[in-house]
Amino acid sequence: MSVNLGQEISRRRREQKLTQEDLAELSDLSVNFISRLERTKDQNVSIQKLDSIAQALNTTTPDIINNAYRSKKVKNDSTPDNTPVFIQKVxxxxxxxxxxxxxxxCKSLIVLVKEINS
Known part of the structure; x- marks a missing residue:
């Protein structure tokens, strides 16, 4: 069975309305790396880099791998995490x-937000 981690990463990134640049920034990886991973079948990716990508996508490495192995093309009915990009960056x-x-x-941010709202 063929697995393409890049396709799964690309799918999740697009679900969250992230650009490759956003994902690169969130995962501390280069845009070139993200782009190559998504567009090629090159699966030469370290577990550390995959962990960084998974964390940036608010998921787990095993979840990305498991979904990449699934061959059925059934649409996922679950709602993707719609957290705005700026919150993900923070x-x-x-x-x-x-x-x-x-x-x-976090405590400082809470105080600041309360001040702005009052």
């Missing part, structure tokens, strides 16, 4: 911080 940056710093940033 979340991605927060994940890079140690937990205590991420918590402080």
């Amino acid at each position: 979340t991605n940056e927060l994940r890079k911080l140690p937990a205590d710093k991420a918590e402080r940033v």
Whole structure:
């Protein structure tokens, strides 16, 4: 059975209305890498890079691999995560911080949003 991880990644990226540039930024990978992965059958991708892509797409590496192996072309009726790109970008940056710093940033953001709304 043939598997094409790039097709699955491309499908998920498009479901979330992300560009290749958005996905590259969210996963800390190059646009060239994302583009090559999606358009070729080159499956020479490290588990670390696949993990980065999965995290950026709000899913798991096993889920991407399992769906790539499925041969049936049944449309998924589940609603894709419609989180706006800017929230995904903030979340991605927060994940890079140690937990205590991420918590402080989140508390500051909450205070700021409450000030703006009042």
